[in-house]
Amino acid sequence: MDVARCPTPRMPTIIVVPGFEPAACHSQQVGKERRSTKCRHSLHTNQMRTVVTERAETSADSDPSLAAEAETRRAADSSERAYNTIRKLLVEFKLKPGERINEVQLSRSLGVSRTPIREALNRLASEGFVSLTPNRGFFVRSLSTEGLLDLYEFRSIIECAAFKLMCERADDSEIDRLRSYWEAIVDAYPDQPPDVILAEDEGFHLLIAELSGNPELVGQLSSINARIRFIRRIQIEHPSHDKAQITSHSAIVEAAVKRDAENGAKLLREHIEMTVSATQQALKDALLKVFAPDNGAELKRRRRARDA
Template structure:
């Protein structure tokens, strides 16, 4: 019994360390391609290197780190190709979750889901600060995750949750750009209408238009992301 308790505490410790390092990785506190100093992390988080190493291994499996044998862990890269690929995969998954939500969700579930974004749409056109756009990005993510939840496919939900973590840094930047600001509200209104009408085919097309990222825009998002990482631009 004692061993079981120790094992449980150890697993809990790794989970906490994992979440702390993951939050740093999401926001690129480790610069792209930077080698992660395990000793510094151990000191910073006040834990031994064992949970640090286990957490980094998990983060490597989840795409937040790159492991190089005999050299250690390195922060994920930031490139236009990588950003675009994340958006492409997310688009495919969200098209699937929309389809299943239309087929499986109750009217009540759809009403609760659409209400998440409608609270934001009432303030369309208002001038917003960077902090407010960050909050809107969170609501946007919550709205799309709720569509995934009511699709009643746990695998798709977990995949989308993982992709959201990997792309959260870019997503916020993307939503702050003028082209996205101008289109985000109208696109959400159309997606909500299609969901209420359970119009699968229209919704799938709308999701592609809403999520897809052109090669040119991926370059812009990447440049802005690098500026924020290296020179602290906000």
């Protein structure tokens, strides 16, 4: 047969060697097997996921402890959400100072039961944002300055006494705790959110009381903090809260390191007096914000009604 004269075949000639499969066929067969394996694996995975999910659901249904744990998590989430929402309403004066808090209305608007609402309000009461009157319910804390000066005077007495005792009783490592605490927060202090600034400031002053070695001073200062915390937060958000606070804290730390009890107490007293002055101004502006939100229009209307 003359090969040169043979026409070119349309399909390639496959040489079949006994004992071996054609390369193309083998490749196709491997592909089919791989696809089949992949499908079986995918089906198996989906089946396993279904089984695991069903087992988890069955376990939660059949195991009371798991069901109780899940319910506890849901309740905690609801309570935290209620706390954050109500706190925001308070800080933004959407709930006005002195106003009675309607738990039923809050429950409906937040879509939760009254239990998480009550838990949130109790937490806010412990933080000084609201007050609880027996048989009447929760009220938004008043912005009145009545009693405020007495509390700050008491705070000044406690803190000055604590500083002097700290200088007498604390060892060098304890004094270094105060210095380290302030150095760790001072750089970012003025740029922090109001809640963080408030917490760090309270921590600074409570540490001085703790280092005095007198737990009663710590307890009394903590009690005062709870009663003025709401008003202090307003003051921290006010423009009057400036970098002078940083300077005073740094000077107090320096006096502690030198164990200069008299100068440190004097610095603390001046620091608290400066805070009182700034707080009074912040309260005045806050009252205008609450009762005269539209450039004093509401306040003018009230005055006209009073004079009529």
